[in-house]
Amino acid sequence: MENIDWKNLPFGYMKTDYNVRCYYRDGAWGELEVSSSEQISLHIAATSLHYGQEVFEGMKAYRGKDGQIRLFRCRDNAQRLINSGSYIQMVAPPVELFVEAVKKAVRLNERFVPPYESGATLYVRPLLIGSGAEVGVKPSKEYQFIVFVTPVGPYFKTGFTPVDVMITHDSDRAAPLGTGHIKAGGNYAASLLASSKAQQMGYATCLYLDAKEKKYIDECGPANFFGIKNNTYVTPDSKSILPSITNRSLMTLAEDLGMTVERRQVELPELETFDEAGACGTAAVITPIKKIFDPLSGKTYDYGIEAGPVSTKLYDLLRAIQYGDATDKHQWVEFVE
Numbered sequence: 301m302e303n304i305d306w307k308n309l310p311f312g313y314m315k316t317d318y319n320v321r322c323y324y325r326d327g328a329w330g331e332l333e334v335s336s337s338e339q340i341s342l343h344i345a346a347t348s349l350h351y352g353q354e355v356f357e358g359m360k361a362y363r364g365k366d367g368q369i370r371l372f373r374c375r376d377n378a379q380r381l382i383n384s385g386s387y388i389q390m391v392a393p394p395v396e397l398f399v400e401a402v403k404k405a406v407r408l409n410e411r412f413v414p415p416y417e418s419g420a421t422l423y424v425r426p427l428l429i430g431s432g433a434e435v436g437v438k439p440s441k442e443y444q445f446i447v448f449v450t451p452v453g454p455y456f457k458t459g460f461t462p463v464d465v466m467i468t469h470d471s472d473r474a475a476p477l478g479t480g481h482i483k484a485g486g487n488y489a490a491s492l493l494a495s496s497k498a499q500q501m502g503y504a505t506c507l508y509l510d511a512k513e514k515k516y517i518d519e520c521g522p523a524n525f526f527g528i529k530n531n532t533y534v535t536p537d538s539k540s541i542l543p544s545i546t547n548r549s550l551m552t553l554a555e556d557l558g559m560t561v562e563r564r565q566v567e568l569p570e571l572e573t574f575d576e577a578g579a580c581g582t583a584a585v586i587t588p589i590k591k592i593f594d595p596l597s598g599k600t601y602d603y604g605i606e607a608g609p610v611s612t613k614l615y616d617l618l619r620a621i622q623y624g625d626a627t628d629k630h631q632w633v634e635f636v637e
């Protein structure tokens with residue numbers, strides 16, 4: 301295994317040995333190709349560059365106590381890439397091709413899969429870009445699908461230690477009937493201003509409200525939001541948030557624990573009523589929230605400096621499944637042989 305300081309890895313890019321690529325041309329996907337280059341060659345008029353025809357995914361490979369490498373719900377990521385692509389008129393790779401490319405990229409970079417209990421994981425980034433030349437606003441006829449991997453530490457430096465977040469009132473990452481529900485690069489461009497403002501003010505990230513009424517909670521930086529009260533897991537239902545695979549899994553695990561799950565609109569004042577709050581996603585896993593600051597009202601919602609008992613239980617359970625320490629009763633795990 302690579303000689304890397306696994307325990308102190310940031311959530312950032314590190315060069316690995318190989319990436320996997322596939323090209324869609326003349327109406328068909330080609331064979332998977334392996335590259336050791338970190339560069340791509342792209343037409344200056346490619347639709348991804350001009351009209352934002354780009355979607356991506358984020359997933360992780362986990363090394364278990366048994367040394368085996370596991371992927372978590374990778375077919376759901378494959379399906380989400382198809383859904384994302386379809387909404388902006390892109391051709392995405394079929395599920396089997398996606399899974400094969402991901403497994404190949406992980407296998408070829410096996411020495412970069414962090415050891416069990418190092419706190420690090422191998423982040424897998426599949427991306428799909430319109431690569432054909434168009435000058436009029438129209439979908440590309442050609443696509444490049446690329447999977448690269450990079451070992452990462454926690455997304456929020458503190459890991460499972462609670463963070464402070466700030467509500468954003470003066471910008472939206474996505475419109476209700478726009479692209480918020482897909483993983484398109486443009487959503488992240490639209491989020492940069494709000495997240496840098498929040499970070500400059502000392503917050504880990506921003507909490508978005510619904511774009512139309514500014515009345516409901518949407519999501520939390522690059523992660524979904526959840527609140528816990530009365531043995532109930534509450535998470536926003538909104539047309540402009542990304543359907544998080546982590547959140548979907550936590551809803552199932554909460555039900556397994558005998559909790560009630562409510563996926564519905566969450567009005568801003570309801571923040572007051574939660575005992576625990578958190579952000580969840582592949583990169584964020586569960587990041588508990590300590591405080592939510594609302595700059596408009598000046599109000600702070602406080603959930604305490606320690607992760608709450610329910611968030612902790614859900615975090616432990618999710619991680620145990622991902623690393624192969626708990627029974628995978630929902631069949632979420634797939635091995636990279």
Ligand code: PLP
Pocket residue numbers: 358519521522523524541542543544545546547580581582583
């Ligand atoms: N919301 C946004 C905006 C994201 O970028 C992500 C990350 O993928 C999530 C939520 C969490 O989704 P998932 O749990 O599928 O990683």
Ligand code: COI
Pocket residue numbers: 357358359522581582583584
């Ligand atoms: C993820 O959670 O996988 C993400 O994609 C979040 C962010 C790094 C964009």
